[in-house]
Amino acid sequence: MTPLLQMTGVTKRFPGVMANRDVTFSVDAGEIHGLLGENGAGKSTLMKILYGLVEPNEGRIEIDGNEARIRSPRHALELGVGMVHQHFMLVPTMTVAENVALGLRSDRPPLSRLRVVARRVADLSERYGLHIDPDQRIADLSVGLQQRVEILKLLYRGARLLVLDEPTAVLTPQEWHELEQTMRSLAEAGKGIVFISHKLDEQLAVADRCTVLRDGAVMGSVATADVDKATLARMMVGREVVLRAVRLPRPAGRPVLEVADLGLETPDGRRLLADLTFSIAQGEIVGVAGVDGNGQRELVEVLTGVRPATSGTIRHDGEVVTGLTARRYHRIGAVIPEDRHRMAIALGLTVSENLMLKEFGKAPFSRRGVTRPRASRDFCRTLVDEFDIRTPSLDVTLRQLSGGNQQKVVVAREMYRSPDLLIAAQPTRGLDVGAMEFVYRRMLEHRERGGATLLVSTELDEILSLSDRIAVLVDGRFVALIDDHAVDVEELGLLMGGSTDKGAG
Amino acid sequence: MILMGAFGGYWGQWWTGDILLGMVAGAAAGTSLAALMALLSVTARSDQIVVGVGLNLFAIGLTTFSFREVFGDRGEIVLDRMGTMSIPVLSALPAIGDALFSQTAATYATWLIVALTWFVLYRTSWGLALRAVGEVPAAADTAGISIAVRRWQAVLVTGALAGLAGSILSIVQLGLFQENMSAGRGFLALAAVIFGRWRPLGVAGACFVFGGADALQLRLQAEEHVPPEVWLFFGMVALVAAAWLFARSGRRASPRALGTLVALATIGFALRAAAPEWSFPAQLWLALPFVVTLAALSGIAGAGAAPAAIAIPYRRDRDV
Numbered sequence: 001m002t003p004l005l006q007m008t009g010v011t012k013r014f015p016g017v018m019a020n021r022d023v024t025f026s027v028d029a030g031e032i033h034g035l036l037g038e039n040g041a042g043k044s045t046l047m048k049i050l051y052g053l054v055e056p057n058e059g060r061i062e063i064d065g066n067e068a069r070i071r072s073p074r075h076a077l078e079l080g081v082g083m084v085h086q087h088f089m090l091v092p093t094m095t096v097a098e099n100v101a102l103g104l105r106s107d108r109p110p111l112s113r114l115r116v117v118a119r120r121v122a123d124l125s126e127r128y129g130l131h132i133d134p135d136q137r138i139a140d141l142s143v144g145l146q147q148r149v150e151i152l153k154l155l156y157r158g159a160r161l162l163v164l165d166e167p168t169a170v171l172t173p174q175e176w177h178e179l180e181q182t183m184r185s186l187a188e189a190g191k192g193i194v195f196i197s198h199k200l201d202e203q204l205a206v207a208d209r210c211t212v213l214r215d216g217a218v219m220g221s222v223a224t225a226d227v228d229k230a231t232l233a234r235m236m237v238g239r240e241v242v243l244r245a246v247r248l249p250r251p252a253g254r255p256v257l258e259v260a261d262l263g264l265e266t267p268d269g270r271r272l273l274a275d276l277t278f279s280i281a282q283g284e285i286v287g288v289a290g291v292d293g294n295g296q297r298e299l300v301e302v303l304t305g306v307r308p309a310t311s312g313t314i315r316h317d318g319e320v321v322t323g324l325t326a327r328r329y330h331r332i333g334a335v336i337p338e339d340r341h342r343m344a345i346a347l348g349l350t351v352s353e354n355l356m357l358k359e360f361g362k363a364p365f366s367r368r369g370v371t372r373p374r375a376s377r378d379f380c381r382t383l384v385d386e387f388d389i390r391t392p393s394l395d396v397t398l399r400q401l402s403g404g405n406q407q408k409v410v411v412a413r414e415m416y417r418s419p420d421l422l423i424a425a426q427p428t429r430g431l432d433v434g435a436m437e438f439v440y441r442r443m444l445e446h447r448e449r450g451g452a453t454l455l456v457s458t459e460l461d462e463i464l465s466l467s468d469r470i471a472v473l474v475d476g477r478f479v480a481l482i483d484d485h486a487v488d489v490e491e492l493g494l495l496m497g498g499s500t501d502k503g504a505g
Numbered sequence: 506m507i508l509m510g511a512f513g514g515y516w517g518q519w520w521t522g523d524i525l526l527g528m529v530a531g532a533a534a535g536t537s538l539a540a541l542m543a544l545l546s547v548t549a550r551s552d553q554i555v556v557g558v559g560l561n562l563f564a565i566g567l568t569t570f571s572f573r574e575v576f577g578d579r580g581e582i583v584l585d586r587m588g589t590m591s592i593p594v595l596s597a598l599p600a601i602g603d604a605l606f607s608q609t610a611a612t613y614a615t616w617l618i619v620a621l622t623w624f625v626l627y628r629t630s631w632g633l634a635l636r637a638v639g640e641v642p643a644a645a646d647t648a649g650i651s652i653a654v655r656r657w658q659a660v661l662v663t664g665a666l667a668g669l670a671g672s673i674l675s676i677v678q679l680g681l682f683q684e685n686m687s688a689g690r691g692f693l694a695l696a697a698v699i700f701g702r703w704r705p706l707g708v709a710g711a712c713f714v715f716g717g718a719d720a721l722q723l724r725l726q727a728e729e730h731v732p733p734e735v736w737l738f739f740g741m742v743a744l745v746a747a748a749w750l751f752a753r754s755g756r757r758a759s760p761r762a763l764g765t766l767v768a769l770a771t772i773g774f775a776l777r778a779a780a781p782e783w784s785f786p787a788q789l790w791l792a793l794p795f796v797v798t799l800a801a802l803s804g805i806a807g808a809g810a811a812p813a814a815i816a817i818p819y820r821r822d823r824d825v
């Protein structure tokens with residue numbers, strides 16, 4: 001049988017990197033084909049080549065056995081190839097129907113005939129069980145629904161091969177299961193699906209076959225029924241990966257951060273946080289588990305001085321610091337915020353500028369208000385080496401780095417001074433296993449040195465393997481504060497759902 | 506582009522002797538400057554502020570120079586203006602009839618253009634694509650729309666319309682051209698767009714307000730002093746606005762906006778009461794349209810409705 005898609009010998013060079021080398025890749029109709037690889041392995045680039053967004057240096061693409069030179073997304077769509085990008089390509093101020101109609105010839109040009117479009121969208125939505133209302137504005141939809149709009153857009157255009165680039169990075173577990181269902185029903189309808197993800201579990205759960213990329217080259221293409229997680233991880237990273245952190249028991253020292261009755265209300269009286277009391281000692285990692293949106297972001301913002309608490313006290317080393325400013329917080333602790341793009345780094349600035357964000361005003365990097373580039377460069381070079389930041393140079397903008405390397409920049413900047421206190425929110429979100437292992441190692445080193453850590457995460461495995469104590473946050477309150485980690489994933493999941501039969505400590 | 510249109514229109518009518526051909530020439534002049542704008546900002550992806558300021562100065566220089574070259578030694582030539590057309594029945598309406606329905610054909614045409622703009626933007630595929638190109642160009646690009654082509658088209662259409670506006674200023678309204686005669690009207694138009702929340706009908710409404718201020722200015726310039734009753738009038742307007750704001754959003758009304766309006770009203774009444782004979786020189790009226798604009802922009806208008814990608818050159822390698 002001729003495959004739906006056959007890519008042969010595809011090579012793409014960017015200045016300084018080989019994003020794809022001699023890649024051979026094929027997808028059959030009705031197949032879910034996983035594309036696995038670390039950040040920067042070249043997955044997106046390969047698919048952008050297929051979609052006509054990037055021109056390959058070498059290689060051949062065949063669709064249904066016919067050679068295709070794909071020059072533009074429009075051309076790709078004409079050939080039946082559609083792609084859902086990592087960042088959604090939707091206009092938030094427009095409705096679903098308007099977004100779908102975008103770029104299409106209507107049945108009666110030049111009118112856009114949105115009502116006709118809306119009707120067809122509703123039909124398609126029903127056929128594939130997508131539950132999309134064509135008249136809603138994109139901005140009012142959840143991320144999971146927006147993703148379905150993207151899929152709908154492609155189905156509307158008659159795509160037979162759907163490429164989903166890291167679709168799960170932004171989804172809640174619930175939404176992921178829905179996506180899984182959607183992918184299955186699409187495959188049953190005979191569509192070919194390329195599923196990009198660096199999460200091994202997801203690949204094993206949904207893909208029929210899985211092709212692994214490393215440094216732009218294909219490491220192998222395997223049926224997921226024949227492999228286990230460890231094998232896939234080894235193919236992807238190129239060495240054994242230890243994600244189960246080895247955490248030596250160590251006596252906790254004096255408390256570094258003490259929080260009492262912390263509360264936060266919005267001006268119109270909505271409670272975001274209430275009655276939070278806990279402390280973190282030297283050499284201790286306290287994990288805060290919870291479903292996204294239960295106050296995690298607010299807790300981190302209050303503790304790091306981004307917004308003031310409305311009640312309660314915060315002490316650092318015994319000294320009351322309630323109402324501290326972000327600037328003051330940075331003198332006592334480090335923070336890895338949840339949304340690095342908004343809160344931690346400037347994508348348009350260079351690697352060295354980002355590394356220097358906290359330092360450039362201080363000696364020896366500036367003298368009487370004038371920066372001293374030489375000193376900064378030496379400092380940055382040390383950090384890049386020590387934290388293994390993979391970048392072509394110090395002067396490329398952060399936008400050009402992979403997510404994992406961007407996060408390493410944040411970790412390097414925050415951690416190199418060995419702070420007493422680290423507040424880390426979703427520190428491995430969007431990272432591949434290699435980078436994840438790196439972040440875990442740094443956090444454990446911090447613990448060994450006697451640093452205190454507050455780890456806020458929705459990944460239960462992460463919480464369980466790293467934390468000495470675990471707090472469960474539901475609706476802005478701790479429903480449990482478990483001293484030992486005498487708790488497993490199931491129990492934690494139940495607590496996060498709001499059940500409170502585990503003793504509060 | 507307005508200035509180019511004003512000169513182009515004037516020159517065109519003078520050359521051909523026909524006012525419609527003059528307007529076509531005005532539109533063409535605006536379009537040609539727009540082409541330069543598009544070349545620099547869309548194709549060469551230059552910073553639009555720099556390009557905009559540059560082209561502004563260029564237009565002033567070019568029109569002034571050409572005007573002196575062509576007309577310098579001929580003295581002031583006043584061309585025939587466009588006659589007014591009264592619409593039967595409607596123009597007989599009391600109070601507003603004469604103001605709204607006894608106008609030049611060009612004025613009626615502007616209403617048509619507003620309606621047409623709305624229709625094109627919201628009812629055609631082209632308009633849909635254009636709005637997307639302004640909001641999230643990457644989304645349009647991946648949907649197979651050429652960003653550069655759409656932006657070029659949009660800038661050219663804008664140029665033609667601005668040129669037309671200029672020609673209306675010079676040949677329809679006055680019948681003559683003066684150096685830099687558009688005098689900041691382009692910026693007023695920009696303000697109207699923001700005040701109208703980037704929607705054609707809103708913008709038309711905003712133009713009404715600004716245009717009203719402009720007309721008032723022209724009328725009142727003739728007076729020597731600002732009549733003190735004006736304070737009373739402004740005080741009342743501010744009070745009404747405050748009441749309206751309160752009625753619309755109730756307790757959630759922004760206290761700052763409410764406070765500002767009430768303060769304005771108080772100042773208005775207080776001035777009337779305390780210093781009945783005190784008044785400003787008439788020159789103040791010259792600034793009126795700009796004052797209204799400033800007040801509208803700083804107080805009432807939200808910036809939220811602007812297209813997200815406005816003035817940002819598109820690069821596929823960065824934005825996708």
Ligand SMILES: Nc1ncnc2c1ncn2[C@@H]1O[C@H](COP(=O)(O)OP(=O)(O)O)[C@@H](O)[C@H]1O
Nearest residue numbers: 014017019038039040041042043044045400822
């Ligand atoms: N437009 C570009 N210019 C230069 N380098 C790029 C560009 N796009 C991607 N790269 C580089 O190519 C490599 C592969 O990137 P990508 O395909 O995005 O990886 P993945 O999707 O697997 O995370 C990375 O090293 C990345 O930095």
Ligand SMILES: [Mg+2]
Nearest residue numbers: 043044086166
């Ligand atoms: Mg990618």
